Amino acid sequence: MIPFKLSDELIEQVEKLIEIKNDAVLLELLEEIHYADIAEIIDELNLEEATYIIKLLDSEKTSDILTEVDDDVREKILENLSAKEIAEEIDELDTDDAADIISELPEERKQEVIFELEDREHAKEIVELLRYDEDTAGGLMAKELVKVNENWNVLTCVKEMRKQAEEVSRVHSIYVVDDDDILKGRLSLKDLLTTSTRTHIKELYIPKVDYVSVGEKAEDVAKIMSKYDLEAIPVVDEMHRLVGRITIDDIVDVIREEAEKDYQLAAGITQDVEADDSIWQLTRARLPWLFLGLLGGIGAAAIMEGFEEMISKYAILFFFTPLIAAMAGNVGVQSSAIIVQGLANDDIKGSIKNRLIKEMLLAMLNGIILAIILLIVVYFWKDDINAALAISVSLVIVIIVAGIIGTFIPLFLDKRGIDPAIATGPFITTSNDIFGILIYFMIAKLIIGI
Amino acid sequence: MIPFKLSDELIEQVEKLIEIKNDAVLLELLEEIHYADIAEIIDELNLEEATYIIKLLDSEKTSDILTEVDDDVREKILENLSAKEIAEEIDELDTDDAADIISELPEERKQEVIFELEDREHAKEIVELLRYDEDTAGGLMAKELVKVNENWNVLTCVKEMRKQAEEVSRVHSIYVVDDDDILKGRLSLKDLLTTSTRTHIKELYIPKVDYVSVGEKAEDVAKIMSKYDLEAIPVVDEMHRLVGRITIDDIVDVIREEAEKDYQLAAGITQDVEADDSIWQLTRARLPWLFLGLLGGIGAAAIMEGFEEMISKYAILFFFTPLIAAMAGNVGVQSSAIIVQGLANDDIKGSIKNRLIKEMLLAMLNGIILAIILLIVVYFWKDDINAALAISVSLVIVIIVAGIIGTFIPLFLDKRGIDPAIATGPFITTSNDIFGILIYFMIAKLIIGI
Numbered sequence: 001m002i003p004f005k006l007s008d009e010l011i012e013q014v015e016k017l018i019e020i021k022n023d024a025v026l027l028e029l030l031e032e033i034h035y036a037d038i039a040e041i042i043d044e045l046n047l048e049e050a051t052y053i054i055k056l057l058d059s060e061k062t063s064d065i066l067t068e069v070d071d072d073v074r075e076k077i078l079e080n081l082s083a084k085e086i087a088e089e090i091d092e093l094d095t096d097d098a099a100d101i102i103s104e105l106p107e108e109r110k111q112e113v114i115f116e117l118e119d120r121e122h123a124k125e126i127v128e129l130l131r132y133d134e135d136t137a138g139g140l141m142a143k144e145l146v147k148v149n150e151n152w153n154v155l156t157c158v159k160e161m162r163k164q165a166e167e168v169s170r171v172h173s174i175y176v177v178d179d180d181d182i183l184k185g186r187l188s189l190k191d192l193l194t195t196s197t198r199t200h201i202k203e204l205y206i207p208k209v210d211y212v213s214v215g216e217k218a219e220d221v222a223k224i225m226s227k228y229d230l231e232a233i234p235v236v237d238e239m240h241r242l243v244g245r246i247t248i249d250d251i252v253d254v255i256r257e258e259a260e261k262d263y264q265l266a267a268g269i270t271q272d273v274e275a276d277d278s279i280w281q282l283t284r285a286r287l288p289w290l291f292l293g294l295l296g297g298i299g300a301a302a303i304m305e306g307f308e309e310m311i312s313k314y315a316i317l318f319f320f321t322p323l324i325a326a327m328a329g330n331v332g333v334q335s336s337a338i339i340v341q342g343l344a345n346d347d348i349k350g351s352i353k354n355r356l357i358k359e360m361l362l363a364m365l366n367g368i369i370l371a372i373i374l375l376i377v378v379y380f381w382k383d384d385i386n387a388a389l390a391i392s393v394s395l396v397i398v399i400i401v402a403g404i405i406g407t408f409i410p411l412f413l414d415k416r417g418i419d420p421a422i423a424t425g426p427f428i429t430t431s432n433d434i435f436g437i438l439i440y441f442m443i444a445k446l447i448i449g450i
Numbered sequence: 451m452i453p454f455k456l457s458d459e460l461i462e463q464v465e466k467l468i469e470i471k472n473d474a475v476l477l478e479l480l481e482e483i484h485y486a487d488i489a490e491i492i493d494e495l496n497l498e499e500a501t502y503i504i505k506l507l508d509s510e511k512t513s514d515i516l517t518e519v520d521d522d523v524r525e526k527i528l529e530n531l532s533a534k535e536i537a538e539e540i541d542e543l544d545t546d547d548a549a550d551i552i553s554e555l556p557e558e559r560k561q562e563v564i565f566e567l568e569d570r571e572h573a574k575e576i577v578e579l580l581r582y583d584e585d586t587a588g589g590l591m592a593k594e595l596v597k598v599n600e601n602w603n604v605l606t607c608v609k610e611m612r613k614q615a616e617e618v619s620r621v622h623s624i625y626v627v628d629d630d631d632i633l634k635g636r637l638s639l640k641d642l643l644t645t646s647t648r649t650h651i652k653e654l655y656i657p658k659v660d661y662v663s664v665g666e667k668a669e670d671v672a673k674i675m676s677k678y679d680l681e682a683i684p685v686v687d688e689m690h691r692l693v694g695r696i697t698i699d700d701i702v703d704v705i706r707e708e709a710e711k712d713y714q715l716a717a718g719i720t721q722d723v724e725a726d727d728s729i730w731q732l733t734r735a736r737l738p739w740l741f742l743g744l745l746g747g748i749g750a751a752a753i754m755e756g757f758e759e760m761i762s763k764y765a766i767l768f769f770f771t772p773l774i775a776a777m778a779g780n781v782g783v784q785s786s787a788i789i790v791q792g793l794a795n796d797d798i799k800g801s802i803k804n805r806l807i808k809e810m811l812l813a814m815l816n817g818i819i820l821a822i823i824l825l826i827v828v829y830f831w832k833d834d835i836n837a838a839l840a841i842s843v844s845l846v847i848v849i850i851v852a853g854i855i856g857t858f859i860p861l862f863l864d865k866r867g868i869d870p871a872i873a874t875g876p877f878i879t880t881s882n883d884i885f886g887i888l889i890y891f892m893i894a895k896l897i898i899g900i
Contacts, residue, residue: 003674006799036677044799224453226706227486229699231681248698249679252705256676259709260791266716267787267874268780275792275805279812286784287816290849293780294820297773298827304769311765318761318768319754322775323747326883329779330718330743330876334736337717341710342725349456349494355725362729366737370744377748399740424717426780433776 004037011044018049023056035061039068042077051080063092066101070276075104083109087116095122096142096250099129129244137221138214140254141235141244147175150184150205154197157187172232175242176205183234183242185209211236214243221246222254223346261421262344266337268293268426289426296430300325300437307441310448316378316387317444321437327370327395328402328436329429335359335406336424343414344421352411356404363403367396390444397443398436405432454487461494468499473506485511489518492527501530513542516551520724525554533559537566545572546592546700549579579694587671588664590704591685591694597625600634600655604647607637622682622697626655631691633684635659661686664693671696672704673796711871712794716787718743718876739876746880750775750887757891760898766828766837767894771887777820777845778852778886779879785809785856786874793864794871802861806854813853817846840894847893848886855882 017026030038030053038057042050042065050069054062054077066074066089078086078101086105090098090113102110110130117123125143132138146164148157161174174187185205195204211234212221225233225248235244261272268289273281300321310317339355342348348355371392378388406428410420467476480488480503488507492500492515500519504512504527516524516539528536528551536555540548540563552560560580567573575593582588596614598607611624624637635655645654661684662671675683675698685694711722718739723732754771761768789805792798798805821842828838856878860870 003670034678036679220453226699226702228484229486231698248681248702249676252676252698252702255702255705256709259706259713263709263713263716263787263791266713267783269784269787273788274795274797275788276797276799279808279815282788282812283815286781286812287819289784290777290780290816290820291823293776294773294824297770297776298824300772300776301766301769304772305766308765311761311768315758315761315768316751316755318771319751320747321768321772322750322754322883322887323744325772325775326743326747326750326779326879327740329776330740330879331736333717333875334719334739337713337719338723338725338732341713345724347724347726349726358729362732362736365729365733366740369737370740373741374744374748425783429776429779433772437772 004034004040006037006040006044011041014041014053015045015049018045018052026053026056030057035064036068039065043070043073047076047080050077054081055085059088059092063089063097067093067097071104074101078105083112084116086113087118090126091118091122094142094144095125095129096140098122098126100134102126103130103134132214135218136214137212137216137218137235137246138244140218140221140250141214141246143244145175145234145242145245146173147177147242148187148201150176150178150202153200154195154204157201158197172245172247173209173234175209175234175245176201177242181241183209183211183236183240186234209234212246213238218254219258222251222258225251226255258344262340262424265419265421266333266340266424292426292430296433299434303434303438303441307445310441310445314387314390314444314448316382316384317390317441320378320391321440323374324391324395324398324436324440325433328398328432331363331366331399331402332406332428332432333424335363335403336410336420336428339407339410340420340424343410348411352408355411356407359403359407360400363400364396367399370399371395386448390447391440393447394440394443398439401435401439402432405435454484454490456487456490456494461491464491464503465495465499468495468502476503476506480507485514486518489515493520493523497526497530500527504531505535509538509542513539513547517543517547521554524551528555533562534566536563537568540576541568541572544592544594545575545579546590548572548576550584552576553580553584582664585668586664587662587666587668587685587696588694590668590671590700591664591696593694595625595684595692595695596623597627597692598637598651600626600628600652603650604645604654607651608647622695623684625659625684625692625695626651627692633659633661633686633690633692636684659684662696663688668704669708672701672708675701676705708794712790712874715869715871716783716790716874742876742880746883749884753884753888753891757895760891760895764837764840764894764898766832766834767840767891770828770841771890773824774841774845774848774886774890775883778848778882781813781816781849781852782856782878782882783874785813785853786860786870786878789857789860790870790874793860798861802858805861806857809853809857810850813850814846817849820849821845836898840897841890843897844890844893848889851885851889852882855885 014026014029017029042053045053050073054065066077090102093101102113105113114123114127129138129143146161148160152160175183176185176187178184185207186209187201187205191204210224210228210230212224214235214237221233224230231248233246234242235246237243264270269285270288273285304318304321339348374395375388375392378391379385382388409428410423413423414420464476464479467479492503500523504515516527519527540552543551552563555563564573564577579588579591579593596611598610602610625633626635626637628634635657636659637651637655641654660674660678660680662674664685664687671683674680675696681698683696684692685696687693719735720738723735754768789798824845825838825842828841829835832838859878860873863873864870
């Protein structure tokens, strides 16, 4: 397969065709391109051009395109469409994608669009999905699934399934319910391919079936599905009635978003921003963390001022503050990142105390190796054993303290139900800068004895 | 579903049962537990206990358990098993998992195990998979798939498929090949459920099928499958012959590993370590980056020494070096993280020059806001407008330079084919510390005029 590559030439060609309104050639060109790739093209066009393409193509294709374009591009395109036009797009989509798009609309528009939906059964299901929080199983699931009644025989079952399968883009499992829609078990497609058609469902189905409740957190659904290698999981309500199904492709998005969020927090970026967002959006995501760093720096300056009397005799101590601060920050980020990642993977077992002892030993080992190097460098550079000792000994202690803080804070936040990922990045570097510099000057003062 | 929770009590119970060799109760207990959960239990046991369980359970279950335990636990358990015992485990596994496990064995053991494999057809397929690099489509794919010949009719096809489906744990698509095994297209399961049995495959199949080549990078396969929402993709060789199939669950692992690797690099941790690894493994992953930080710190100290003559009159400048260094580091990490993430998602379009200009404007905006705050603080604190100006003006320039470096380096590395993720974390903070401090003192000197 030759992968699609978005090129400036292609975008220019599309823009040109829109300008001269050559619909025939444009249609022919876009015909060959996958909707996910057309979405990438649209992300690069201006709003009029984008709307032009959405109105030109038929809604079977544009509905898929709309699910793939950037959130803010979609928002603007939808503003340009009438409620009826949006409803035509929504009618083509699976319930989960449909609900996602409708939930982004302003309140009164939502109702207009839902009113315009042609398939009333579909509309009912979408409205049901709108009730759920987007970060739960209910928010992820689709209503499209293949289910059979335990009281049917295989013949009825296959007939019903053929009907249902036309609505469902991918059949993973066939779920078995009783007359009250209570989930009883599943039939695998493999069983279906390899069993005689005369058997009764009651005798055939596998009663052991993994499922999640509508209220389960999206993150936990992702963990369950990837741990047990599931490609789809049924969702039940409080009465254990089968209400929907989550497929692995939605979970791939959850995993990616979780990972990106943690990565951004570690880098000191809040909110979900991308390189192509506006300067204003990027500033809002970055400035708060920089402001935190500024406060930390002012704190560090105030601490150093407290030790000003040492500056005439031991200026060298001041030269090494960036080193101490950097090491405290680096060790803190390393420790916290390992804990945050372990927590995300459910790998952190055992007591907090044991973890802190382990980190202390680790930090001590790293600290002593680095301090010996530093001792030799400073001693040969400055020929002042007191200063060299003061700097090296404090380095060891600063590294140990930084490691302990970096380990403790995420564990503590996690215990309190707060996302430990906020403890990485600027938060930990800033607090470790301050602690590090304070410890450094206090110990140096002790050793040098001024 | 009540999620499995690994508890100390459960582990103690298992250990106790092993100690008193109560196999009956142990089997009954483990019977109820999913293999992925048993793997978690085994990760917590010592080697003898782990081996005991592996030898106790039948190979249908233990083979799955072995694919899920930690790499180093597996390595040790396999050392405790004979080649014949390992072969029995391997015989139960799909070719991709089988090849993964065999590839971890020492060279001569590999041959012994392959020699002991009972199913010679399976053995041949595994040996074929061993040829491929693990980071390519060939390394990810399994040989198990359902394929039909374009010259068959649906009746033959269904008969053949039933046979093949018994070997394949999950049927996603039915691939259509010609007499030379060349991939021609696919049949969807949905088509199969909704079509009369008399049709010929040639008339029925969809010629448009996504595929990847055996040599395609794993990362790119992941991108293709998640972009186009594919649950399985066929793999072809250089002659376009169908040689295997990659399923989405393998891709979930690739995505997770990629994200973890980038996260660890950003936090200054090399290699794939976990919180539960030994102190020695963790030190090897962390110390090199700390050493880099140490060198940076020594460099910073040397730079500051060069401006020593300013210390008597403008000690305050030295108090603010940690602030300057921290801001340079934070801005650098923010900029590089956004670029690294954008590159990972193929979101970075347009020229490097435009990106640098955008980052410059962004850094200038952030820098000026922060500098105004700092100017006011320092002025009211020290009542020295020269010092306040020197510090604030340098802050703006340092932030701009840090943003440009943070943007440029990952883009540059990416262009040279080097993983841009190494440019985040300690690498960028260390270099920005040095640049930041140098620029800071130079500009301060200019403004104050000493």
